[in-house]
Amino acid sequence: MEMRDLVALGDKLLDIDEPKFRQIVDLLEQMNDHPDIQRTIAVIRPRLVELRLHRRPTLKRLFCDPFEDLFEALGKADPVPLSVIERSLMNSLWPLVEAEVGKERMRAFRPALQAGPERKALTEAFWGECAAAVTTIAQGAVAGHFSEALDLRMNPNRTRALADIAVLLSIAPEIMELKAALSPKPVPKLHGDHIEAIQTIGRRLSRARPESLRIFILLAASRLTDPSVLLSGLWDMDLGQKSTDRATLFMQLSGTVVAQIEDRSRSWQDTPASDRMAVADLALDLVASLDATRAAMEHSRNKEFDQRLKQVRNSVHTMVKTQVLQDADAGIVAAIGALEGGSEGRAQLAQAENHARALRKCATIADTLGLRGELREMTQKTTASLTEKAQQALGGPAGSTRTGYTAIRMIELIAGPAEANKIMDDIMSSGRR
Amino acid sequence: MRSLTNFAPSTFEERGAAVAFTTPVLAQTRVRKDSRDQLEVLVPNLSEGRGVYVVPWKSLPLAFPMTVHDRMLHDLIAKAEGCSPDDIRKAVLEAARCGLAGGGAVAAAEAALSDDEDQRLLINYQLIVEALKAVGLESTEILKVGLTSAEGQKLTRDLMMKAAQRLALEPKELYGRIAELALMMEAIGLASSPKPARLRRLMRDLQGFRDSMTDWATDNVSEAAPIGGFCAEVAEHTVNHARNVIGQFDQAMASFEVLLRQWETKRPQIRKASSRLSWLLDGWEYLILLWNDALTQDRYSQDMAVHDIFRVIPLLPKDEGRAEQSALADKLINSHKRSVRAYVDWRSGQLDVDLVMRIETIKGRAA
Numbered sequence: 057m058e059m060r061d062l063v064a065l066g067d068k069l070l071d072i073d074e075p076k077f078r079q080i081v082d083l084l085e086q087m088n089d090h091p092d093i094q095r096t097i098a099v100i101r102p103r104l105v106e107l108r109l110h111r112r113p114t115l116k117r118l119f120c121d122p123f124e125d126l127f128e129a130l131g132k133a134d135p136v137p138l139s140v141i142e143r144s145l146m147n148s149l150w151p152l153v154e155a156e157v158g159k160e161r162m163r164a165f166r167p168a169l170q171a172g173p174e175r176k177a178l179t180e181a182f183w184g185e186c187a188a189a190v191t192t193i194a195q196g197a198v199a200g201h202f203s204e205a206l207d208l209r210m211n212p213n214r215t216r217a218l219a220d221i222a223v224l225l226s227i228a229p230e231i232m233e234l235k236a237a238l239s240p241k242p243v244p245k246l247h248g249d250h251i252e253a254i255q256t257i258g259r260r261l262s263r264a265r266p267e268s269l270r271i272f273i274l275l276a277a278s279r280l281t282d283p284s285v286l287l288s289g290l291w292d293m294d295l296g297q298k299s300t301d302r303a304t305l306f307m308q309l310s311g312t313v314v315a316q317i318e319d320r321s322r323s324w325q326d327t328p329a330s331d332r333m334a335v336a337d338l339a340l341d342l343v344a345s346l347d348a349t350r351a352a353m354e355h356s357r358n359k360e361f362d363q364r365l366k367q368v369r370n371s372v373h374t375m376v377k378t379q380v381l382q383d384a385d386a387g388i389v390a391a392i393g394a395l396e397g398g399s400e401g402r403a404q405l406a407q408a409e410n411h412a413r414a415l416r417k418c419a420t421i422a423d424t425l426g427l428r429g430e431l432r433e434m435t436q437k438t439t440a441s442l443t444e445k446a447q448q449a450l451g452g453p454a455g456s457t458r459t460g461y462t463a464i465r466m467i468e469l470i471a472g473p474a475e476a477n478k479i480m481d482d483i484m485s486s487g488r489r
Numbered sequence: 490m491r492s493l494t495n496f497a498p499s500t501f502e503e504r505g506a507a508v509a510f511t512t513p514v515l516a517q518t519r520v521r522k523d524s525r526d527q528l529e530v531l532v533p534n535l536s537e538g539r540g541v542y543v544v545p546w547k548s549l550p551l552a553f554p555m556t557v558h559d560r561m562l563h564d565l566i567a568k569a570e571g572c573s574p575d576d577i578r579k580a581v582l583e584a585a586r587c588g589l590a591g592g593g594a595v596a597a598a599e600a601a602l603s604d605d606e607d608q609r610l611l612i613n614y615q616l617i618v619e620a621l622k623a624v625g626l627e628s629t630e631i632l633k634v635g636l637t638s639a640e641g642q643k644l645t646r647d648l649m650m651k652a653a654q655r656l657a658l659e660p661k662e663l664y665g666r667i668a669e670l671a672l673m674m675e676a677i678g679l680a681s682s683p684k685p686a687r688l689r690r691l692m693r694d695l696q697g698f699r700d701s702m703t704d705w706a707t708d709n710v711s712e713a714a715p716i717g718g719f720c721a722e723v724a725e726h727t728v729n730h731a732r733n734v735i736g737q738f739d740q741a742m743a744s745f746e747v748l749l750r751q752w753e754t755k756r757p758q759i760r761k762a763s764s765r766l767s768w769l770l771d772g773w774e775y776l777i778l779l780w781n782d783a784l785t786q787d788r789y790s791q792d793m794a795v796h797d798i799f800r801v802i803p804l805l806p807k808d809e810g811r812a813e814q815s816a817l818a819d820k821l822i823n824s825h826k827r828s829v830r831a832y833v834d835w836r837s838g839q840l841d842v843d844l845v846m847r848i849e850t851i852k853g854r855a856a
Contacts (some may be wrong), residue, residue, distance in 0.1 A: 074704075384758050409591065413842050458595075461587040468557050468589075473840060476557045 085112045113169040122228040125278045137278035143218045148206040156189035187225035194218040238279040258295040287352035321371045332414035335379040343421040384436040412469035499807045507772030513844040517801040558589035574771035593853020607641040623746035624655040654834045673763040698777045699724035713792040734766045
């Protein structure tokens with residue numbers, strides 16, 4: 057197969073069966089680093105990650121090992137790293153690193169890709185030289201200017217990312233140790249052995265390279281399902297720092313976590329208005345992060361963060377109020393009426409079911425958001441209207457049973473099976489049709 | 490509570506028939522009759538450890554909070570005469586039609602009932618044709634004028650009279666035998682049928698499940714892989730048994746004249762084979778759909794789906810010659826770490842809305 061044929065396949069590669077996909081990845085790997093191949097790999101990367109394909113080891117891949125956790129998230133559900141490194145930056149950086157280290161030296165590092173007695177030492181030496189090379193390249197890239205060498209404009213994020221890459225490469229052996237302790241990624245909950253590992257490695261770093269501690273902690277956080285979880289553990293960790301340094305590190309991590317929550321809380325504006333469940337899921341996630349962050353910050357009250365978290369809470373409050381609570385009763389009850397309306401009626405009903413489920417989901421966070429009263433009122437109002445519909449349909453001679461049962465189902469989705477069963481029993485015992 | 494090995498049922502009746510509940514913890518649990526002819530339900534261990542809980546049918550709503558749909562299904566099964574897979578299927582379709590499990594389930598139940606109706610007509614016609622063919626009469630004329638037209642019905646009656654004469658039977662007796670056979674064959678259909686009947690389709694899908702699960706488990710590093718391999722193996726044995734039973738049917742149908750002449754001897758055999766086939770394939774439809782759904786999702790969901798399937802997989806009873814299946818399952822539980830699914834929302838302790846929704850979606854795909 058020609059290269060252009062492979063590239064032309066593009067996102068179709070996401071749908072072909074697994075054995076064929078593996079074959080094509082092998083073929084792509086055998087081809088060189090052509091930009092078209094890189095683009096195709098970028099398209100299929102989510103599937104590569106999902107299948108955990110063991111890809112051909114290359115020096116470029118080895119170079120990325122220490123900082124790959126900070127690459128931008130691929131899937132919507134993947135945790136977003138607290139300090140993102142763009143893949144495009146790494147792609148532009150690698151040829152410069154190769155040139156800086158020199159062809160001869162690079163060739164000498166090749167045995168690091170195969171198993172052997174000298175592998176560990178060679179790999180560590182490789183990362184060390186790469187760290188020096190990236191530091192030199194970073195010095196040449198002035199913030200705010202276009203970097204000819206990298207072919208990218210050096211915005212503050214990219215300048216920071218270059219510095220982070222250099223630091224992470226210089227502490228690569230410790231990062232590898234950390235990755236082994238915090239795996240498989242993403243880690244949903246911090247256990248004792250996880251905390252112990254972070255603490256031991258962190259203490260070593262704070263003695264040898266105190267400036268690397270911040271990015272080390274951010275990388276550890278990026279291996280968790282919810283990075284804010286690390287905040288609560290961090291305060292109790294003894295990383296061998298002075299108390300002022302500890303407070304500074306804590307503040308830095310808090311700042312990054314809060315900024316990330318703020319970003320996520322803005323994302324609901326992109327969600328289609330009809331998908332109320334997506335809104336409810338996002339609200340639940342945000343409240344969990346807010347709770348974890350707020351609990352962690354109990355130790356060091358900071359007015360600015362408090363204020364920012366309060367704003368996020370307000371934003372989630374508005375989101376739930378306008379997207380889930382508002383007019384819930386009218387929409388849900390109207391869908392029962394549209395039951396006989398063919399495919400359009402069915403779509404309306406599915407949307408109403410989605411809305412009803414979202415309403416029930418939000419019951420778990422209503423207290424935190426100060427929406428308990430409003431939610432209870434809306435639930436009661438909707439349940440009352442639906443009960444009336446169910447009574448008319450199931451209790452009287454003229455009603456349609458299907459409408460009655462659908463109304464009961466909606467009550468179940470909103471108020472739970474116990475309430476729905478009770479209403480159903482009442483209707484049935486007062487005159488079953 | 491009994492361990493899987495202790496529980497290992499000897500017969501299909503002892504294993505019970507799978508019930509398509511939408512309450513996650515009860516989904517695909519099995520119902521059977523106890524020694525006093527009372528219904529009881531077998532709930533696999535809630536912590537996904539070893540063993541099953543045996544709960545009297547009447548106490549089920551008290552022991553587990555159920556969805557409204559499940560309460561209705563529970564009532565319908567209690568009122569039904571038996572608890573064979575066919576009795577349970579009837580109740581399940583009736584409950585689904587009400588709309589308590591969502592619009593998808595209504596559409597699927599209506600499609601299934603309409604398919605049953607079509608198959609009933611088709612098998613009746615095919616059996617009449619087979620009867621005529623068996624005694625050397627031509628049936629193409631009926632097809633030309635149409636079986637349901639008055640002329641077609643008259644033609645059929647005349648030809649059937651002739652067929653009855655040649656078989657030395659009363660016409661009423663011949664009609665009776667064909668009607669009874671049609672009832673027994675409705676879900677199986679004939680091999681030559683233009684549209685395979687339900688159980689033949691299910692067997693074909695089970696073969697697909699076995700292949701897909703084998704592929705998935707091969708070279709898979711996941712901890713669920715050996716469990717997936719076991720599920721594929723159970724599917725393989727079930728397919729082999731089902732293939733044998735269908736082979737017996739096809740053989741009997743191939744010598745249709747003998748079947749009609751030796752009706753009294755053949756009837757119990759056909760009835761037994763028909764019931765055995767529905768028991769063999771009972772509970773697989775949901776698992777096949779669950780797996781097909783998981784295949785479109787990520788690896789983690791696939792691992793969880795394999796654990797879900799394993800929890801309720803229809804192991805063959807001892808009498809089917811596969812006594813070691815329960816022992817193997819017990820061994821797997823001991824030797825492999827398995828993910829435990831919480832069947833309730835950990836925040837509220839109430840029914841997990843997402844899980845119920847997933848079961849309902851799968852229900853909506855069954856037809």
